[in-house]
Amino acid sequence: xxxxxxxxxxxxxxxxxGLLGLGLSLYSQRAASLPAWALRPPGAQPEEEFNGACIRxxxxxxxxPFDMLHLARLGQDIPTGTPYFIAREAxxxxxxxxPCVAACPxxxxxxxxxxxxxxxxxxxIVSDQDACIAFQGQRCEVCFDNCPxxxxxxxxxxxxxxxxxxxxxxxxVVHAETCTGCGKCEEACILDxxxxxxxxxxxxxxxxxxxxxxxxxxxxxxxxxxxxxxxKLNGHSAS
Amino acid sequence: xLRRFNQLGVLFMFLLGPLFGAWLVTGNLSxxxxxxxxxxxxxxxxxxxxxxxxxxxxxxxxxxxxxxLFYALLGGRVFCAWVCxxxxxxxxxxxxxxxxxIRGGVRISRHLRWWLLGLVLLLPLLTGGMVWEYxxxxxxxxxxxxxxxxxxxxxxxxxxxxxxxxxxxxxxGHLCPVGACYAAIGAAAPVHIAAPRRDQCDDCLxxxxxxxxxxxxxxxxxxxxLKSDSSHGPVIDSIDCTKCGRCIEVxxxxxxxxxxxxxxxxxxxxxxxxxxxxxxxxxKLQH
Ligand code: SF4
Ligand code: SF4
Ligand code: SF4
Ligand code: SF4
Ligand code: SF4
Numbered sequence: 187x188x189x190x191x192x193x194x195x196x197x198x199x200x201x202x203x204g205l206l207g208l209g210l211s212l213y214s215q216r217a218a219s220l221p222a223w224a225l226r227p228p229g230a231q232p233e234e235e236f237n238g239a240c241i242r243x244x245x246x247x248x249x250x251p252f253d254m255l256h257l258a259r260l261g262q263d264i265p266t267g268t269p270y271f272i273a274r275e276a277x278x279x280x281x282x283x284x285p286c287v288a289a290c291p292x293x294x295x296x297x298x299x300x301x302x303x304x305x306x307x308x309x310x311i312v313s314d315q316d317a318c319i320a321f322q323g324q325r326c327e328v329c330f331d332n333c334p335x336x337x338x339x340x341x342x343x344x345x346x347x348x349x350x351x352x353x354x355x356x357x358x359v360v361h362a363e364t365c366t367g368c369g370k371c372e373e374a375c376i377l378d379x380x381x382x383x384x385x386x387x388x389x390x391x392x393x394x395x396x397x398x399x400x401x402x403x404x405x406x407x408x409x410x411x412x413x414x415x416x417x418k419l420n421g422h423s424a425s
Numbered sequence: 426x427l428r429r430f431n432q433l434g435v436l437f438m439f440l441l442g443p444l445f446g447a448w449l450v451t452g453n454l455s456x457x458x459x460x461x462x463x464x465x466x467x468x469x470x471x472x473x474x475x476x477x478x479x480x481x482x483x484x485x486x487x488x489x490x491x492x493x494l495f496y497a498l499l500g501g502r503v504f505c506a507w508v509c510x511x512x513x514x515x516x517x518x519x520x521x522x523x524x525x526x527i528r529g530g531v532r533i534s535r536h537l538r539w540w541l542l543g544l545v546l547l548l549p550l551l552t553g554g555m556v557w558e559y560x561x562x563x564x565x566x567x568x569x570x571x572x573x574x575x576x577x578x579x580x581x582x583x584x585x586x587x588x589x590x591x592x593x594x595x596x597x598g599h600l601c602p603v604g605a606c607y608a609a610i611g612a613a614a615p616v617h618i619a620a621p622r623r624d625q626c627d628d629c630l631x632x633x634x635x636x637x638x639x640x641x642x643x644x645x646x647x648x649x650x651l652k653s654d655s656s657h658g659p660v661i662d663s664i665d666c667t668k669c670g671r672c673i674e675v676x677x678x679x680x681x682x683x684x685x686x687x688x689x690x691x692x693x694x695x696x697x698x699x700x701x702x703x704x705x706x707x708x709k710l711q712h
Binding site: 267297 | 453536555564571
């Protein structure tokens with residue numbers, strides 16, 4: 187082979203591989219997005235870093251004693267091979283020794299997480315007060331009862347019944363600072379479609395500017411929303 | 426065949442858990458844990474993870490170190506011939522190709538795999554994501570068998586048809602960056618296939634037909650080199666050799682065997698494990 191052939195062969199290879207790389211990167215941008223209904227195991231690094239770090243081995247899935255984690259398959263809306271769970275199907279039981287994190291060889295589930303109560307898998311929100319029967323004056327404490335850290339992450343609070351003006355309501359209130367997003371409340375909700383949902387935190391929480399920080403800190407953060415949150419989230423696609 | 430036994434055996438150990446509830450090995454070839462004490466991690470995957478800006482956990486490093494050590498000693502592409510599940514698919518394609526007498530097809534460079542390996546390592550650096558893992562047939566197949574396929578079988582079907590109809594030995598012999606990475610890992614391994622009795626060769630070419638990397642045979646068997654006139658020793662010293670041993674098995678003239686020890690640049694064993702240098706005359710070419 188002479189030098190000219192060599193140069194052109196190399197150029198051909200470089201071009202082919204470059205095009206392939208471009209295609210792969212574009213595809214991966216789409217393939218890397220996580221839908222709101224899929225949650226990451228405890229300790230997961232922020233989604234963007236997680237996608238680069240996780241080596242798709244499934245050790246977290248295997249070491250979860252409750253078998254509630256899954257590895258995404260090709261064709262699902264979840265980055266292929268990465269672990270996820272669906273709160274409504276089975277939430278995280280918040281194991282004290284966090285075996286999923288301990289098993290992770292890549293640190294995609296950050297080993298710095300040693301206290302499961304500090305986990306941040308998402309945030310619960312009573313997304314549909316019209317459907318939640320507690321808001322309609324009935325007695326239901328199911329989500330509250332199923333929360334592994336009830337009393338902290340979720341409390342029952344009395345509220346005056348707006349419509350009748352007599353009955354006192356006992357409503358579930360989620361506290362954003364302590365909720366770990368384990369999903370047990372959503373799993374347990376007695377309705378056909380849960381009225382309490384766990385979603386990625388950034389979809390729910392607002393953020394104020396630095397200047398009114400003090401006001402914000404005095405107000406306890408609560409996540410309740412009147413009306414159907416999912417309708418609002420899906421607003422543009424539904425109409 | 427010992428090799429198939431090993432390939433299927435490895436798969437079987439991984440499958441024992443999900444199928445029968447006996448958890449000998451958990452995880453998959455990307456990273457696994459055997460009997461709760463032996464971590465093994467694919468070095469290429471861990472490298473991609475690190476290049477995306479991540480610092481793995483200790484078990485990840487230990488696991489990758491063990492795998493590196495193993496293949497550095499035994500020869501990297503031993504992974505291909507003895508462990509990788511895709512090899513079952515591509516060998517089937519090659520076998521069918523021989524059987525059906527399919528010839529021709531497209532010719533592409535066997536160096537493309539090194540370009541691809543470069544790409545695989547570059548993409549996490551540029552995008553921060555593990556891009557290759559969205560299509561990698563090796564992990565797709567293994568993960569699919571253990572955790573469920575989804576559409577992953579499509580990728581395997583593509584590899585199979587491509588090998589069968591488009592490029593002979595097209596995936597493992599030309600493109601696969603995983604195989605290239607393992608080849609690099611085992612570049613200095615002291616275990617080789619050699620043709621010590623090459624003077625007995627009767628040119629039936631059976632070995633060329635079964636070898637997945639037939640270009641590695643010629644220097645050792647015929648003593649010829651591509652670029653120079655000096656003769657080549659009997660050791661197959663190309664890092665592409667998968668050490669599958671099929672040439673040993675197929676040859677009626679019993680030409681091939683194992684050679685242990687480090688090899689000099691002329692394809693002779695420098696010092697074999699018993700410490701003697703084999704007589705070069707003995708292996709000189711007859712014609
Ligand atoms: S904390 Fe326990 S239940 Fe939750 S994902 Fe980890 S192992 Fe599973
Ligand atoms: S154990 Fe870690 S690297 Fe393996 S799949 Fe789970 S998160 Fe990913
Ligand atoms: S409120 Fe729901 S998501 Fe939050 S910790 Fe309790 S059960 Fe888990
Ligand atoms: S070349 Fe790649 S696909 Fe083929 S056997 Fe080796 S690792 Fe597996
Ligand atoms: S199979 Fe044996 S005899 Fe036939 S070409 Fe190869 S080395 Fe020679």
